[in-house]
Amino acid sequence: MKTCIADNCDRKQNAKGLCAKHYYRNKTYGDPNIVRFPWREDRSCSIPECLDEHDAKGLCRKHYNIIHKFKIDQSLYIEKIIDSNGVCAICSKECSHGKQLSLDHDHETGEFRGMLCASCNLALGGFMDDIQILRSAIDYLEKWGKE
Numbered sequence: 001m002k003t004c005i006a007d008n009c010d011r012k013q014n015a016k017g018l019c020a021k022h023y024y025r026n027k028t029y030g031d032p033n034i035v036r037f038p039w040r041e042d043r044s045c046s047i048p049e050c051l052d053e054h055d056a057k058g059l060c061r062k063h064y065n066i067i068h069k070f071k072i073d074q075s076l077y078i079e080k081i082i083d084s085n086g087v088c089a090i091c092s093k094e095c096s097h098g099k100q101l102s103l104d105h106d107h108e109t110g111e112f113r114g115m116l117c118a119s120c121n122l123a124l125g126g127f128m129d130d131i132q133i134l135r136s137a138i139d140y141l142e143k144w145g146k147e
Contacts, residue, residue, distance in 0.1 A: 006032045046074075048081055050100065066103055072112050077103070080115055088117035090124075 004011045004019035011019035022032035043053045045060035052060035059067065059074070067074055084101055086094055094117070095101055101115035107129060116124070127133045 047078060049086070070103060070105055070110065070112060072103075076112070080112070084115040088120050089114040090116055090120040093117060095119075 002013040002017075003009065004013055004022055005017040006019070006022040009019055009022060011021070014020055015023050016026070018026060018032055025034055026032040044050065045052050045054050045063055046058040047060070047063045050060055050063060052062065055061045056064050063077075066072075067077055080103075081101070086101070088095070088101060089104070099118060102118060102121040104113045104116045104121055104124065105111060106113060127137065
């Protein structure tokens with residue numbers, strides 16, 4: 001089996017003495033050894049306080065999926081994280097599970113509302129964002145002596 005003629009490549013030769021990867025690079029960039037997106041020295045996610053390595057467009061997989069799932073602008077997302085100062089918009093505490101705050105959104109409109117800890121985010125979801133149910137829950141707690 002003939003191997004690719006590119007530096008340090010031991011893959012099978014296809015066209016012009018190059019493997020498929022190096023053939024594509026040569027065809028696209030004119031040099032089989034050029035990498036379009038070289039890794040940065042700092043491989044951390046561009047979202048503040050995220051320690052995960054970036055996968056795409058400077059974002060870790062989690063943040064990339066959030067930004068694209070909810071179709072929000074990356075700068076708006078970063079702004080909300082910075083504005084939250086690491087605390088939940090409802091209980092004003094850091095996330096009790098040691099995770100980053102969750103992105104809260106309206107399930108009907110998809111509108112981005114703010115950053116919540118996991119507990120508050122789950123609570124709102126459990127109450128189905130229904131204000132009447134939340135008021136009933138408050139009445140129930142007050143009935144049993146909770147302030």
